[in-house]
Every structure is written in C-alpha cells, then in structure tokens.
Amino acid sequence: MTDEPTLATGLFRMVLGQGAAMGLARPELLAAAGLSETDLIDPDARLPLRCQLAVGHALARARPGENVGLAALRFMAPTSLGALGYALAHCATLHDAVHTFARFQGLVTNAAAWRLEGTRLTVAAHPDLVALGHPIENMVGLWVHLGRALIGERWVPRTVWLPHQPLGDPREHHAFFGVRPEFGAEHAGLDIPRHILERPVKGAQLAALSGLVELLESRLPRAKTGSTTDSVRAVLRDQVTRGGGDKAAVAEALGMSPRTLSRRLKAEGQAFQPLLDEARSELAQHCLRDPGLAIYEVALLLGYSEPGPFHRAFRRWTGTSPSKWRAAAA
Numbered sequence: 001m002t003d004e005p006t007l008a009t010g011l012f013r014m015v016l017g018q019g020a021a022m023g024l025a026r027p028e029l030l031a032a033a034g035l036s037e038t039d040l041i042d043p044d045a046r047l048p049l050r051c052q053l054a055v056g057h058a059l060a061r062a063r064p065g066e067n068v069g070l071a072a073l074r075f076m077a078p079t080s081l082g083a084l085g086y087a088l089a090h091c092a093t094l095h096d097a098v099h100t101f102a103r104f105q106g107l108v109t110n111a112a113a114w115r116l117e118g119t120r121l122t123v124a125a126h127p128d129l130v131a132l133g134h135p136i137e138n139m140v141g142l143w144v145h146l147g148r149a150l151i152g153e154r155w156v157p158r159t160v161w162l163p164h165q166p167l168g169d170p171r172e173h174h175a176f177f178g179v180r181p182e183f184g185a186e187h188a189g190l191d192i193p194r195h196i197l198e199r200p201v202k203g204a205q206l207a208a209l210s211g212l213v214e215l216l217e218s219r220l221p222r223a224k225t226g227s228t229t230d231s232v233r234a235v236l237r238d239q240v241t242r243g244g245g246d247k248a249a250v251a252e253a254l255g256m257s258p259r260t261l262s263r264r265l266k267a268e269g270q271a272f273q274p275l276l277d278e279a280r281s282e283l284a285q286h287c288l289r290d291p292g293l294a295i296y297e298v299a300l301l302l303g304y305s306e307p308g309p310f311h312r313a314f315r316r317w318t319g320t321s322p323s324k325w326r327a328a329a330a
Contacts, residue, residue: 005111005126006046014080018072019055032058049111056132067168069137070176073145087212090204094151095197104216106234122189133164136188152202161185228264236279243303245276281317288326295322
C-alpha cells in the first residue's frame with residue numbers, strides 16, 4: 001500500500017450508490033466524504049481513500065450490528081466496474097476473469113491488492129479498511145458474488161478467511177458464502193474449487209475481449225495510483241507474460257526515462273530488479289501449476305533462452321527448484 005491510497009471515482013460512485021440504496025441520504029454521504037457532485041464528474045479521476053472510509057463509517061453507524069459489507073453486495077454487478085467489468089464478462093473462464101481483475105486492479109484502487117495463487121484468492125488491504133471490517137467482507141464476498149454472476153451458478157468456496165470477528169449475525173455469512181468463514185484468520189480471502197475456476201463464463205464473447213484488454217492497457221500506465229511502484233508492477237505483469245520486462249520498455253510505457261524511473265523507485269524504497277523478479281516469480285509459479293507445460297517451456301515463456309538461467313533464478317526467488325516446487329504444489 002502507498003502513503004496516499006486512492007480509488008477510482010467510478011468505484012466511489014458505486015459505494016455511494018450502495019449507501020443511498022441502503023437508506024442513507026446521498027447529500028449527507030457526500031458531505032461526510034467532503035465531496036460535491038462536481039467531484040464525481042470525471043470517472044477516471046482518483047479520490048482519496050478517506051472518502052470511501054467516511055461513507056463506510058456512516059453506513060456502520062446507521063446499521064449497527066449489521067453485516068453491511070455483505071448487504072452492499074446486492075447492489076454490485078460486473079458492469080459496476082466499468083470497462084474492467086465488461087472485460088471480466090467476456091473472459092473464457094472464471095479463472096481468466098480473476099486473473100484479468102488482478103492484472104488491472106490498479107485501475108480500481110491501490111488500497112487493496114488481490115492475488116490468485118492456485119485456488120487461493122487473497123486480498124491485502126489498507127489497515128484502515130481492515131480495521132473497519134465491513135469493506136473486507138465486501139472484498140472477499142465480491143468474488144463469490146461476481147463469480148456466481150459470471151458463470152451462472154451458485155457455487156460455494158471451500159474456505160473463507162476473514163481477519164476480524166463477526167460484525168453482525170454470522171448466520172448471514174453462512175447463508176451467503178455457503179460455508180461458515182474462519183473468523184480471526186491471519187489473512188482475508190477464499191479458496192475457490194478448481195473445477196469452479198475452470199467453469200466457462202456464461203455468455204462470454206471472446207472476440208470482444210481483446211479490444212477491451214487493449215483499452216484497459218491504454219489506461220493502465222496513466223492510472224494515478226500515487227505510486228510508481230504500483231505502476232511498474234502493473235506494467236511488468238503484462239510484459240513478462242510476453243517474455244519482456246526490460247527497464248527501458250517499462251519506462252517508455254509509463255512515459256518517463258529509465259533514469260527517472262530508477263529515481264522515483266528509489267524515493268519509494270524500491271528498485272527495478274526486485275520488482276521484475278517478483279513479476280517473473282509470480283508468472284513462473286502460475287505456469288508451473290499447469291501440468292501441460294514442460295519446465296523448459298515455462299523458461300521460454302519468461303524470456304529465458306535456455307532452462308539453466310531460469311532454474312538458478314527460480315531457486316533464488318523461492319529457495320527451491322522448479323521441479324520440487326511443482327511437486328509440492330501438486
């Protein structure tokens with residue numbers, strides 16, 4: 001998380017709409033957030049996280065003892081996320097939809113980060129969101145709610161983790177998720193059955209996806225996340241999937257020189273090479289879970305001309321070899 005977490009105006013408008021639909025006056029919610037209607041005109045603008053927190057606290061005060069985060073999910077749909085939501089609706093499978101969301105999540109907010117590892121989808125959020133609790137339930141429930149809408153099936157996660165204690169009647173959690181969450185867990189997230197991740201997205205038009213992805217890619221370098229580190233991570237996630245990851249190419253995508261990129265990363269306590277290693281490690285682990293890919297093919301996908309350097313790099317990233325990591329993951 002960065003020092004100045006933000007969220008897209010479009011996402012705040014969705015939060016605002018949820019509050020109004022739950023009976024709170026829109027002008028009062030705007031006043032609590034310190035905003036006016038004119039602040040919401042540009043859907044690509046960024047708003048401070050405190051605006052969302054103000055609305056969240058107002059909801060919690062107005063509905064004490066209720067599971068506000070779960071209730072708000074009734075007002076959410078894939079299209080609520082704008083172009084990203086439309087892209088999710090045209091992915092081939094639920095797994096592809098979750099992966100696409102994780103890839104472009106910086107367009108929505110930099111106050112939370114979703115990560116899919118195997119069948120485990122976890123979300124790390126800003127401490128203020130964790131302390132409030134309701135937003136975490138909303139974030140975890142989001143992918144149950146969206147996942148059901150995308151594949152047209154009321155599936156049930158294997159496990160749900162919530163880092164706080166119940167904020168309302170826990171029977172509502174059981175009714176929504178289909179399982180009782182593990183409250184007080186060390187992290188937030190859920191375990192999605194593999195066969196559910198492989199389900200096709202209902203009504204997806206794959207021909208439309210490439211154009212939507214191009215649109216999202218064009219917006220990604222311009223996303224005002226307040227963090228060069230977040231922007232570099234987002235660009236690298238895209239480039240390493242094509243065997244890239246050159247600093248000059250990343251700097252060009254972000255509209256700056258390699259020297260400026262290095263200087264801005266240093267100011268944030270970061271360096272380019274560890275971020276590149278992180279992106280390659282993430283992709284390598286994703287690919288190694290596919291038994292249809294040989295290890296030398298994974299090396300080629302990551303831009304290595306031969307397996308040897310990839311094996312050494314992977315051991316540096318994870319402390320073990322690709323073959324042992326694959327066996328353990330299986």
